[in-house]
Amino acid sequence: MTVAVRAFLSLIMLAGFYVLALVQLAAGLALAIWVASVTTGSIGVKLGVAVFVATVWAVGYGTWKALRADGAGPQGIPLTPHNAPLLWQTVRELAAAVGTRAPDEIHLVPEVNAAVTERAHLMGLIGGRRHLYVGMPLLQTLTVAQLRFVLAHELGHYSGSHTRFAGISYRGRVALARTIGHLGTSNVAGWIFRAYAALFLLVHNAVSRRQELEADLAAVRVAGRLPAANALREVEVLDQVFGFYLGTVVRPGLDAGYLPDDVFGGFPPLLRSRAEEVSALRARLVTSARPPDRWDTHPPLPARVEAVMAAPESSFAAADGPAAVLVADLAAAGRALQAVALPAAMVLPWDEFRAAVQTSDLQEQSDTMLRAFSRAVGRPVPDVGAVLDLVAAGRLDDLAGPLFPDATRREARTRFAAPLETLLRLAAVRSGVARWQVSWTASAFLVDLSGARLDLSQPAGLACDPATVALARQQLHARGVDVTTARHVRQRVGTEHAGILAGITTAIVDGSRADLLILSHGLLLMPGMPRYKTGMARYRMRRWLADGDPRELATTPGARFIPYEEITAAVRTTKVRFRWQLTLHDGTLVEVRNGPQSEEHADAESVFTKAMHDATT
């Protein structure tokens, strides 16, 4: 599709959106006038206002938001010709080869992606400053030949002038999305807008898929067929593995407040250690791609691979070797990127980082148990020594029961050895007689001072019986484990690391108005808005759901957090309405119900029902 047609289509379709709003307004007002003529004037006025709000206000709001929307690129650090001379040289050479102007800036970004943007002027008719974004994991793991394809593909977007109108097209999409998001499901005008938006997206995505293929073909001419096919596959593989890496290695550390000193440096070793899984994933991606969908922005991988393999072979010699050589000191650049792209945390060398995360996880598990114990016995259980005291005092059934609600007393007594061993492991770490053995290939485990795998199953088993708990203590003492060092740190579960799942505005909690936030591990009750500000409550709830920080919200005066683990019973007291009675562990009753102005967000009632079910079983 030519540039002119594309621009035309984009503009026409956006204009059509506003025309649609005007038509709806006119039709609505005509209806209002007719209603006024056959009934009383006030009903007509009310209807007129409703129509106005449903169309003009909704569209105006969306447009205003969209105009302020800035297509800012991803967070990253600049790569200059000084610190990445070979990369710049390659990019310039490739730009010349695909017949376009080289970018003005290159940025290193923390994701498995490469992208180009252009700050075009006059809605895209005049070109502007060009930015190229290159993902750190790509530089770390691709070969030079593969990266050349990725870069040439992005530059191909420039030469095809795909970026020129990206701005207006992007703003159009944002305007539509904002407008649609602002419309309630019961707004009749919304149904028409939504259908129109779907049509716009269909056209836009069809164009986008064409552009991707166009850019692929431009790139294969300068990168060669094989590197092109490999690069296409590798980027998808790397995307998944990098996501796995962030989710399983980095995220748990951040949650505990730690980061490794070289986050990106850990990725290649992980990739190597998981070589088998990675090649299985690679095979799966090629053979079992899902069928193409009209909503896709990119063509399916097999189609892209097939297209580049069918293209004429390139006359350029494929350069081999790792792409990392294109940046003078990639490791240093990675560390600089980490400093701007990742949140602040305590930075530790890799081994210490992994050990710290393991210990923090162990502490978390222990705290959860110790909280359950102190609820069960009705007083604080300050450390693991106190647990053994309770066993010796014949309270074993009270401790083990809550951990194994489905088990009989006899079964719970036996099974109690496993959680007890976890507590004793924490004591061993805190006493300095055990340390973590970490590796990329296996999950971490504890070893004792001699280097042998730490095995505390024997004292744990003995400590499950009041008759032998003293013997367990002797064994632990002999091994240098001081049970009082494993302390109960988090006495009450808070809003740390919680996610906001859903919310209800202007609910009635114990008779007063409150906004109810359903978090991943508790209910957060925010003081309600005054009656005349229900619209604000809705706006506030949307903002919280989008990017609220529960930890910060919980510090609001009047806010109240109820962790799920403190809810012992939750009963829906009527089938017809949303009305629940919660019983907390300390016997407090909390009544939560819908009020006349309540509004549920993100399917709050069913999320709440599920949360209560999970909390009490």
Added chain:
Amino acid sequence: MWPFRRRAADRIEHLDIDPAQGDPEATRLIAAAKRGDWQAAAETLRDVEHPDDRYFYCRVLGEHAGDGAWIDEWIAAAPGKATPLTVKGLHAIDWAWQARGNGRASTVSEDAFKVFFRRLKLAEDCLDDATELDADDPTPWVGLVTLGRARQLGLDETRRRFDEAVRRHPWHRDAHSHMLQQLCRKWSGSHELMHDFAESAAAAAPPGSPLGVLVADAHIEHWLDLPEGEDGEYMHSPEVGERLRLAADRSVRHNRYERRPGWAAGDNAFAMAFTLNGDRPAAAERFDVLGDRVTRWPWSYLAAPDVAFTRARSTARARDRTA
């Protein structure tokens, strides 16, 4: 054919199912359970020595205990006594099945299963406590065998419990019949395991032992498991008839066979097995011994138990007619 003659031949004959199986002590216990009179129950149970009788009486009590509140009074009034805990445990098993219903697992709702498992857990806690208070009584162990199956603890665990029961009384009637249930294919066993268990227990037991009934039980379970057509073929086979007659000769037809409380279940099993096998004289003989003592099991596999019983009985007694 005369229409009214046909009607007369198919006339449905109803019987009352007496849970006491005609045993006067059991009748007294049921009355006591319904009154919530634990003193009378305790008094009656005090002199019951034979493990088979103890289990039968405790179960009868548990099954007629209503909401079971009076058992808690009994437990409170007799601290350190195993019997009320055993009765409470057996009551909780019955109570759990009331929540679950007798259908296959697929017919039971999630909520019903939750109540089922919660009550079974209560049952097990009671029976565990009973085994600790009276280490020699096999009765709670029989309940634990039942629970091993109901709580799906696996074949090995149920067998361990069974071993505990038979260590205390090697020829325990109900320990064996519950163990046989666990070995059924429907409860994660197999036909081979089930028949092996039944045959070897029947062979090892002294002549006249009620364990011969296990053979009839096993063939009935096997028949139940087969698809329509194959089931009748299986039961009619001469081999099954042979095994049934041998087992009956060593148990219910043996001159040393004692008809202890709860005995009717054994003759009912043989009566049904012989009926399905087509051995009408053998079936008729069982019916003559039984009189009207119909038991719910195994007739409930066929239809309403009393109707199935009387229909089979008239077929067996109609010697002049060809089958």
